[in-house]
Amino acid sequence: MTALALSSSPRRRWRLPGTATGWFTGWFLVMWIGVVVLPLLIISAFSFFSMRQYQIVYDPTFATWTSLVETGRWVVVLRTIRFAVSVTFLEILVAFPFALWLAKGCRSAAVRAGVITLLTIPFFIDASSRIIVWRSILGTNGVVNNLLVGSGLIDKPLTWLLYSDFSVSFGMFGSYFPTAVFPIFLTLSLIDDDLIKASADLGASRLQTLRHVILPLAMPGIVGGIVFTFVPLMAAWIEPQLLGGGQVNLLGQSIQSALTNLNYPVAAALSTIVIAVLVLMLAALVVSLRGRFKMSSLFQSLDR
Amino acid sequence: MTPAVTSVAETNAIPPRGRKMQRPLLDRIAEASGWNVVAIALGTIALALIYGPLIWLGVMSFSAEPLSGKPYPLTFAHYGLLFSNDKWHAPFVKSVVLGLVVALACMIVGTFLARALVRLKRPGGVLFVALLPLFVPGLTIGAALFIFLRTTLDLRLGMWSLFIGHMVWAFPFALLLILIVTIRFDVKLIQAAEDLGAKPLRCFLDIELPLLMPGISGAGIFSFLLSFNELLRSTFLRGSETTMPVYNWAMASAQQSQVPIVFSLSTLILAVTLPLMGGLFFMLFARK
Amino acid sequence: MSTVESNDFGMSRRSFLKSAGVSVAFAGSSLGFASLGFAQETVLHAYGVTTAQMDDPSLISKATGIKLEFTPTDADIGVFMRDALANNIGETHDIMIFDGGTQDILGPQGFYAEIDETNPALDLWDRTPDFWKKSDISVYDGKTYGVPILGNCDAFAYFADAIGANPNGQDEIPYSVLYEDDRTRGRVALDRVFSQSLACMANFLKVNGRLQIEDPANLTPEQAKAVVDYAVERKKAGTFRTLHNSFEEQVQLIQNREVDVLECWEPAVKEAEKTMKDKAPVYAYAVEGGKKWGHGAYVPKQALERGNGEAIYKVLNYFLGGEFRAYQARDRSYAGPNMDLGVEYAEKSGWSPEQVEELRATDKKISRKMSNPNAFWAKPTAPHADVMEQEWQRFLSA
Numbered sequence: 002m003t004a005l006a007l008s009s010s011p012r013r014r015w016r017l018p019g020t021a022t023g024w025f026t027g028w029f030l031v032m033w034i035g036v037v038v039l040p041l042l043i044i045s046a047f048s049f050f051s052m053r054q055y056q057i058v059y060d061p062t063f064a065t066w067t068s069l070v071e072t073g074r075w076v077v078v079l080r081t082i083r084f085a086v087s088v089t090f091l092e093i094l095v096a097f098p099f100a101l102w103l104a105k106g107c108r109s110a111a112v113r114a115g116v117i118t119l120l121t122i123p124f125f126i127d128a129s130s131r132i133i134v135w136r137s138i139l140g141t142n143g144v145v146n147n148l149l150v151g152s153g154l155i156d157k158p159l160t161w162l163l164y165s166d167f168s169v170s171f172g173m174f175g176s177y178f179p180t181a182v183f184p185i186f187l188t189l190s191l192i193d194d195d196l197i198k199a200s201a202d203l204g205a206s207r208l209q210t211l212r213h214v215i216l217p218l219a220m221p222g223i224v225g226g227i228v229f230t231f232v233p234l235m236a237a238w239i240e241p242q243l244l245g246g247g248q249v250n251l252l253g254q255s256i257q258s259a260l261t262n263l264n265y266p267v268a269a270a271l272s273t274i275v276i277a278v279l280v281l282m283l284a285a286l287v288v289s290l291r292g293r294f295k296m297s298s299l300f301q302s303l304d305r
Numbered sequence: 306m307t308p309a310v311t312s313v314a315e316t317n318a319i320p321p322r323g324r325k326m327q328r329p330l331l332d333r334i335a336e337a338s339g340w341n342v343v344a345i346a347l348g349t350i351a352l353a354l355i356y357g358p359l360i361w362l363g364v365m366s367f368s369a370e371p372l373s374g375k376p377y378p379l380t381f382a383h384y385g386l387l388f389s390n391d392k393w394h395a396p397f398v399k400s401v402v403l404g405l406v407v408a409l410a411c412m413i414v415g416t417f418l419a420r421a422l423v424r425l426k427r428p429g430g431v432l433f434v435a436l437l438p439l440f441v442p443g444l445t446i447g448a449a450l451f452i453f454l455r456t457t458l459d460l461r462l463g464m465w466s467l468f469i470g471h472m473v474w475a476f477p478f479a480l481l482l483i484l485i486v487t488i489r490f491d492v493k494l495i496q497a498a499e500d501l502g503a504k505p506l507r508c509f510l511d512i513e514l515p516l517l518m519p520g521i522s523g524a525g526i527f528s529f530l531l532s533f534n535e536l537l538r539s540t541f542l543r544g545s546e547t548t549m550p551v552y553n554w555a556m557a558s559a560q561q562s563q564v565p566i567v568f569s570l571s572t573l574i575l576a577v578t579l580p581l582m583g584g585l586f587f588m589l590f591a592r593k
Numbered sequence: 594m595s596t597v598e599s600n601d602f603g604m605s606r607r608s609f610l611k612s613a614g615v616s617v618a619f620a621g622s623s624l625g626f627a628s629l630g631f632a633q634e635t636v637l638h639a640y641g642v643t644t645a646q647m648d649d650p651s652l653i654s655k656a657t658g659i660k661l662e663f664t665p666t667d668a669d670i671g672v673f674m675r676d677a678l679a680n681n682i683g684e685t686h687d688i689m690i691f692d693g694g695t696q697d698i699l700g701p702q703g704f705y706a707e708i709d710e711t712n713p714a715l716d717l718w719d720r721t722p723d724f725w726k727k728s729d730i731s732v733y734d735g736k737t738y739g740v741p742i743l744g745n746c747d748a749f750a751y752f753a754d755a756i757g758a759n760p761n762g763q764d765e766i767p768y769s770v771l772y773e774d775d776r777t778r779g780r781v782a783l784d785r786v787f788s789q790s791l792a793c794m795a796n797f798l799k800v801n802g803r804l805q806i807e808d809p810a811n812l813t814p815e816q817a818k819a820v821v822d823y824a825v826e827r828k829k830a831g832t833f834r835t836l837h838n839s840f841e842e843q844v845q846l847i848q849n850r851e852v853d854v855l856e857c858w859e860p861a862v863k864e865a866e867k868t869m870k871d872k873a874p875v876y877a878y879a880v881e882g883g884k885k886w887g888h889g890a891y892v893p894k895q896a897l898e899r900g901n902g903e904a905i906y907k908v909l910n911y912f913l914g915g916e917f918r919a920y921q922a923r924d925r926s927y928a929g930p931n932m933d934l935g936v937e938y939a940e941k942s943g944w945s946p947e948q949v950e951e952l953r954a955t956d957k958k959i960s961r962k963m964s965n966p967n968a969f970w971a972k973p974t975a976p977h978a979d980v981m982e983q984e985w986q987r988f989l990s991a
Binding site (some may be wrong): 038 | 472482533
């Protein structure tokens with residue numbers, strides 16, 4: 002632990018304050034490298050081996066990588082990212098105003114607690130049960146089609162309602178809305194009301210207050226919301242399976258399919274591609290924001 | 306949190322443009338503002354998307370043909386099956402206990418690490434390592450841990466390896482939630498208390514912890530839920546233990562419909578957790 | 594059979610480890626079986642696919658005096674092979690139950706023990722028909738590694754009105770209704786798993802003489818490519834509505850009438866019959882036969898080294914007997930060896946005449962399907978499985 006924010010007296014430089022201690026960070030890093038980094042390095046090395054009859058052949062080869070390209074399998078990574086990015090974008094677009102209302106606009110404490118409860122509860126319920134219900138609503142003989150045909154709006158049931166890109170995105174949106182709202186709500190509710198008031202007192206318009214006061218302060222929450230949505234979406238398995246009906250082949254299913262043959266090399270190679278693409282995207286984001294937005298300010302206390 | 310006002314107002318100074326608007330923003334938003342209506346409408350639609358299927362699921366748990374979407378004929382048979390079948394008890398209890406342990410561990414480690422991170426000059430590296438598991442597909446993490454713990458280290462897998470797998474999954478989320486709160490925590494408060502002679506532990510318990518509590522409890526709830534529903538990593542790390550998701554996964558190949566049981570169990574969980582969580586959140590977010 | 598292994602957090606396993614399977618003290622306390630009158634009850638641990646698990650776990654205890662604790666797993670061959678090869682499941686479990694074919698690898702490599710066909714406890718072995726005990730479920734390379742416990746010939750289900758078939762279900766229906774029939778185009782569901790759908794498609798092309806294929810369950814790279822080319826072409830023509838991946842999805846597709854024909858498991862039709870009665874679809878006798886498969890019970894070598902042989906053979910014998918047969922047929926429509934014993938058991942135990950008649954019908958039905966010369970044996974551990982999987986991904990992504 003290097004420089005500490007608290008250094009009003011020289012004594013404190015040596016006595017680490019409270020429990021935020023260097024040994025703890027060190028201990029954590031050692032543990033985490035043990036259970037995350039090391040296993041990942043080992044399995045990524047597996048992408049250069051091959052499997053024969055469910056057992057690994059320790060004979061270096063590029064076969065896995067070339068086959069990923071030849072069969073076009075690596076494309077599932079891009080397709081998955083496309084889904085994840087577009088659904089995340091939509092989530093944040095809807096979640097931010099809602100979180101703002103929840104944190105600052107809603108004045109009844111009971112309503113607020115009620116809404117947060119409603120946002121949390123779905124996660125207690127087994128996801129496949131939640132999702133499989135949509136199939137009887139969106140299907141060819143489902144509720145929606147029955148209503149539409151019954152009312153004479155269309156003559157033939159719509160088939161794109163289910164087993165399509167639409168139904169997968171639709172299912173994903175519902176599943177990950179709460180995780181997008183929650184971090185944003187948390188940061189927004191920490192913004193002091195006086196601050197907003199002060200901004201208004203100083204003559205800022207509502208839009209200005211939003212841009213210059215609320216948004217910067219909500220940034221950690223928005224980033225959190227993006228991570229909370231994007232990451233599980235990359236691994237989404239239930240929505241593409243149950244609502245995509247095998248017509249939408251995404252990463253999670255591709256890896257699962259490879260592992261039915263215990264094909265660790267393919268799983269490892271696909272995951273390596275994912276990590277590489279995500280790190281590239283992250284780097285691009287950092288570079289594009291450099292100068293306009295001080296990233297490190299995200300992670301520092303107000304005390305500076 | 307009054308001290309925060311000055312510092313942030315300084316960094317985000319807005320040029321004064323007259324002093325016409327005296328009323329608080331909240332009042333104005335509450336009046337006639339279109340934003341509010343849009344926000345509520347969007348949120349309501351999203352909530353409807355979530356609760357439509359859940360309510361439907363509850364209705365279906367009383368239907369003789371739960372998968373078809375037809376609510377009739379009504380029957381209590383599925384609940385009868387659920388209560389007469391005790392095979393799911395042990396996995397269910399196991400999942401609850403494991404979830405609680407994971408949540409507790411995530412809350413403690415997350416709080417310590419998040420407090421450490423905001424005090425580091427360059428937290429980027431540590432943060433990246435901590436969040437790394439987020440970028441790796443679940444099955445791959447499962448396979449990687451299996452190969453490492455079982456094949457490389459030759460350990461016998463069991464509840465402890467499930468715990469590690471679930472920690473790796475839940476901890477990054479827990480850390481992020483706590484970090485969001487610690488970032489906004491004003492260290493000056495501690496300084497002030499220490500200057501007044503308070504001991505570090507007292508400072509932490511009396512001043513810091515209460516302010517961090519929304520983030521920490523959020524982290525606890527999320528880690529519990531992530532662990533409770535975790536399947537992909539568990540299939541690799543279970544040894545021969547069976548958690549609730551693993552049970553459902555295995556029963557899927559029993560070639561006898563599990564849906565009646567799953568639907569009625571879900572409905573019961575819903576009925577129990579709704580008031581419980583409502584009470585908890587009321588304590589956390591509504592009390593002033 | 595009983596609750597999942599180790600009900601109280603590893604207690605059962607620990608005690609099991611100490612006493613190598615014969616945990617006398619624990620058996621009584623665990624589930625209150627003392628009331629059954631067994632002063633000493635042997636506990637065996639089974640690991641396997643839940644298809645073979647009995648709904649009522651106490652039946653097996655009553656019949657054999659052995660409590661079988663069941664660690665359930667999914668029908669995922671990768672998970673099973675991983676647990677067998679890398680997770681050393683034999684160290685803790687006495688019986689492994691899975692699709693036939695795993696012995697092709699686990700037998701020669703020394704994980705499975707050979708079945709002692711003369712073991713006195715296995716007294717039903719001699720009367721078990723060769724069709725089962727010499728099948729791909731049990732035998733590899735002339736050696737017997739497994740006891741066949743149930744099986745079926747998988748094809749597809751159809752709504753008779755959609756394809757103009759006789760609703761009595763006795764017609765032989767060609768697989769073309771799944772792949773290239775204009776009446777069902779866009780109203781077909783296939784299985785997502787390549788070992789089912791790709792293999793059956795290959796068998797269709799083979800039987801109809803369009804491709805030269807030796808074993809539809811084990812396609813060479815060239816054959817796999819040709820079959821998938823055909824599959825992609827049919828997909829582009831809009832033939833397939835959806836690919837399912839679970840039993841529940843199959844049932845739902847039937848109950849909602851989302852499709853007219855679907856590749857599925859026979860129990861899905863049985864499940865649908867419960868509420869749809871005569872509106873339920875028919876499980877097909879296919880012209881091209883279908884995929885023959887079966888579950889076997891295998892014995893890890895370590896279990897015998899622990900001295901559990903006697904108890905294990907009692908359980909294996911139970912799997913060949915009438916009680917197990919009757920319940921499997923009643924609950925899942927699956928047959929197995931010694932179906933006549935199942936009928937005998939049902940009659941003796943006072944099942945209704947309809948139920949007994951149904952057991953006979955199940956036997957007849959499965960014999961008819963299994964004897965179709967076009968049907969092929971499943972091969973979960975096919976040497977070319979990786980190639981088939983890669984190619985099938987091409988179909989899924991097309």
